[in-house]
Amino acid sequence: MPHIIIDKITPLSFPVKGENCEFLFKAENLIAVQTQNAKFLIQTRKHKNGYLVKYDKITRPLISEIKKAYIDFAKLNNAKILFENISGIKEKLPNKNLINITDDLSNIDIVEVGFGSGRHLIHLAKKYPDKTILGIEIHKPSIEQVLRRIEHEKLTNIKIINHDARLILSKIPSNKLHSIYVHFPVPWDKKEHRRVINSDFINEAKRALQKNGFLHLRTDSENYFEYSLKKFLEFNKIDIEVKKNIPYEITSKYEERWIKQGKNIYDIYMKSLEISPEIKETFDFSFEKRLVNLDFTPKVYNNFVIHLEKEFKIDDAKSLIRATIGNFNRPEHIYIVNCEKPYYFKLPAPIKDNYLAHIELKRLFNGQISNSK
Numbered sequence: 001m002p003h004i005i006i007d008k009i010t011p012l013s014f015p016v017k018g019e020n021c022e023f024l025f026k027a028e029n030l031i032a033v034q035t036q037n038a039k040f041l042i043q044t045r046k047h048k049n050g051y052l053v054k055y056d057k058i059t060r061p062l063i064s065e066i067k068k069a070y071i072d073f074a075k076l077n078n079a080k081i082l083f084e085n086i087s088g089i090k091e092k093l094p095n096k097n098l099i100n101i102t103d104d105l106s107n108i109d110i111v112e113v114g115f116g117s118g119r120h121l122i123h124l125a126k127k128y129p130d131k132t133i134l135g136i137e138i139h140k141p142s143i144e145q146v147l148r149r150i151e152h153e154k155l156t157n158i159k160i161i162n163h164d165a166r167l168i169l170s171k172i173p174s175n176k177l178h179s180i181y182v183h184f185p186v187p188w189d190k191k192e193h194r195r196v197i198n199s200d201f202i203n204e205a206k207r208a209l210q211k212n213g214f215l216h217l218r219t220d221s222e223n224y225f226e227y228s229l230k231k232f233l234e235f236n237k238i239d240i241e242v243k244k245n246i247p248y249e250i251t252s253k254y255e256e257r258w259i260k261q262g263k264n265i266y267d268i269y270m271k272s273l274e275i276s277p278e279i280k281e282t283f284d285f286s287f288e289k290r291l292v293n294l295d296f297t298p299k300v301y302n303n304f305v306i307h308l309e310k311e312f313k314i315d316d317a318k319s320l321i322r323a324t325i326g327n328f329n330r331p332e333h334i335y336i337v338n339c340e341k342p343y344y345f346k347l348p349a350p351i352k353d354n355y356l357a358h359i360e361l362k363r364l365f366n367g368q369i370s371n372s373k
């Protein structure tokens, strides 16, 4: 981990400006840093003959920003740098095809969920050169590999996001998508709640699809096929087409394996037959008043969790709370500055489950209602 060791720490009064950074406040061993491009925390800890300074993983910015903070911090403390391992670290340049959950998704036309080795994703990009394809994948090595292929093939119409697909569709405008592909999703026979196909996902997919747009599920699991068919049939104004053992335009790595084993392959095409209402969700993550009666036991709800983990004192009137909030399967680690009018040190991603957790968090710790749901 990129860090430095300095020989001393002198008492600083915050906020204090360095050459390239402003140090906003200190909460026990955490120090808040603002640079022109980023806002993050660094940590200090006593270390043999000096003090170790490292970055905080939750708010981690680019290495270039961390370097600025370390250097300014050492200077402000009039400290000598006894050790550093940052000058040799080369920044991995952000890849223009890799986007973030906070980016605008209103120009996406086609979505592929869990693209794995990316064969079908690349095929889609070539088949539809005028459409923008979004690939959503949780497995980082697959993403790295596919990004390299996109660059090699000079494809300009693919965007990739490293996130849980179940949370992303809610960010796509209504009636926008031409198609959504879910090919060979993990069947999760013993953990149904982890399946990509569920009622919420289908609901969001149907809303985001154009009228006559379709979702294509292809699976080798009879169990998953039957489960999904039942889930699709919970919905109205849809057309369902089912196929069995029909070759598809491209064979994925997984499919090759299943075909060799003589397994059956099932397809479900769910077409949306209606125009869905527009969504106008702007998530307001503000707080009105100080959070009180803090309770550090995890709270688990149907779709989300709230877990206040630790409180760090800033001064008599302020503290920094580290917490986990949001979707049960993909919660977010965040910090809240708790004061007269609290605020998130960095805003949570603007998605529904984070917002629901935020509303509940305010309700729980407003000092009026008991902490039980």
Ligand SMILES: C[S@@+](CC[C@H](N)C(=O)[O-])C[C@H]1O[C@@H](n2cnc3c(N)ncnc32)[C@H](O)[C@@H]1O
Pocket (backbone or CB within 6 Å): 113, 114, 115, 116, 117, 118, 136, 137, 138, 139, 142, 163, 164, 165, 166, 182, 183, 184, 185, 186, 196, 252, 253, 254, 255
């Ligand atoms: C069995 S593989 C199939 C890959 C590819 N579609 C194919 O047909 O070869 C399932 C893929 O889905 C990804 N995945 C599983 N759950 C996911 C989720 N919730 N969101 C996005 N990707 C997911 C996995 O990382 C894995 O790469």
